[in-house]
Ligand SMILES: Nc1ncnc2c1ncn2[C@@H]1O[C@H](COP(=O)(O)OP(=O)(O)OP(=O)(O)O)[C@@H](O)[C@H]1O
């Protein structure tokens with residue numbers, strides 16, 4: 001799409017790319033204007049990351065042309081593309097954990113910086129320019145995800161980038177960190193730098209992108225100015241069908257008490273007690289650091305807890321470690337993808353079936369066919385996009401890998417299912433499938449504790465919401481009756497509440 005008087009920094013024309021069994025990109029064409037934020041949306045597996053990896057030289061295209069800053073790009077490498085002014089911040093960040101911040105920013109260029117002193121001084125200057133206060137001598141392994149992202153941005157700026165690609169930068173950021181990122185994006189834009197911004201969060205796309213391209217199944221379906229799209233139209237174009245509601249009706253039949261938790265005390269949690277009922281989705285809301293993850297870790301036996309009591313169906317239950325938790329009927333989708341235990345070279349079916357298969361059989365042949373059945377069932381239920389259930393998980397797109405984890409735990413049919421950010425990185429259509437599965441779990445006697453930084457998700461799916469602030473429960477709400485302000489007030493520790 002060309003607007004009058006604008007200048008195209010990047011022109012992608014009819015680019016195609018195939019992997020065995022998949023046409024990941026089919027004649028893709030997109031123009032990116034100088035000094036704009038160009039959003040790219042599309043279902044999991046639509047081809048977004050593949051296109052970006054072609055631009056940055058990680059993959060080579062099969063056909064088509066790419067013109068960047070007036071020059072046609074052929075066999076480029078990641079380093080050459082950085083040097084030509086095209087930087088990419090990957091879905092899974094790409095820094096060396098064992099090196100310092102400054103060393104990461106100028107990796108391989110210490111001599112140009114006149115040694116380590118120059119490296120750190122220049123790194124400081126770059127970080128200051130994006131209001132990042134992290135010390136340049138700190139090890140990357142000690143940084144939070146958002147700090148790592150800032151380091152990646154500083155690194156991109158160090159190459160005098162004209163275009164910065166951000167592939168799902170926000171999936172691990174808190175709302176305050178996100179505000180900071182938006183400020184930086186606007187600042188970069190003012191300097192004439194273009195941004196390609198990939199996200200599944202449509203609110204972000206509507207908030208600060210100028211132009212949006214929609215991809216589906218390796219094609220570009222549409223590119224136009226953001227203001228010319230409605231949210232509904234964007235979703236329909238992404239998923240290829242109309243989705244009337246983004247959330248299924250909330251499950252209604254909440255039953256008797258399933259679990260009572262009395263007095264959890266850890267160094268972060270203070271005398272925390274609550275109940276969970278059969279058939280209930282209980283949302284936990286709070287800022288990052290409020291103690292949401294600690295509650296889950298305490299319940300799951302991952303952290304040491306002093307003198308608390310857990311009763312499941314009235315029976316005292318001791319949970320000392322994650323195995324006890326699993327035996328007591330807990331299932332857990334952890335937040336961090338890298339800790340989720342996907343074995344990347346293994347097939348989709350063995351990754352999905354590995355938590356549940358042991359309970360069926362030890363016989364090799366039976367095991368194989370069970371593995372296949374379980375894999376096929378979850379691939380269908382969650383619409384995992386893969387050429388086959390035998391494909392290595394490593395070859396799936398980020399969101400489809402996440403679906404395999406959800407499928408793995410679905411198969412264990414837990415009674416108490418703890419979900420920490422279950423739809424992170426998952427597209428709108430597949431989110432709906434996951435919400436439906438959540439509904440299915442609770443309608444069959446289970447219960448769910450839902451932790452999510454997406455407020456609409458908690459408000460639309462939960463029967464009850466507990467707000468946590470600094471390790472304490474500050475409120476209990478019926479999300480159908482309470483206002484967002486009341487709930488947020490309690491989550492921010494401003495007021496205590498109960499509706
Ligand atoms: N190295 C690879 N080998 C084989 N297939 C691949 C490889 N990389 C990607 N694919 C396939 O190409 C298609 C596009 O994947 P891609 O990662 O570009 O999707 P995406 O739009 O970024 O999705 P997501 O929103 O889940 O990140 C998928 O079907 C994926 O399985």
Ligand SMILES: [Mg+2]
Pocket residue numbers: 048049050091167397398399
């Ligand atoms: Mg991707």
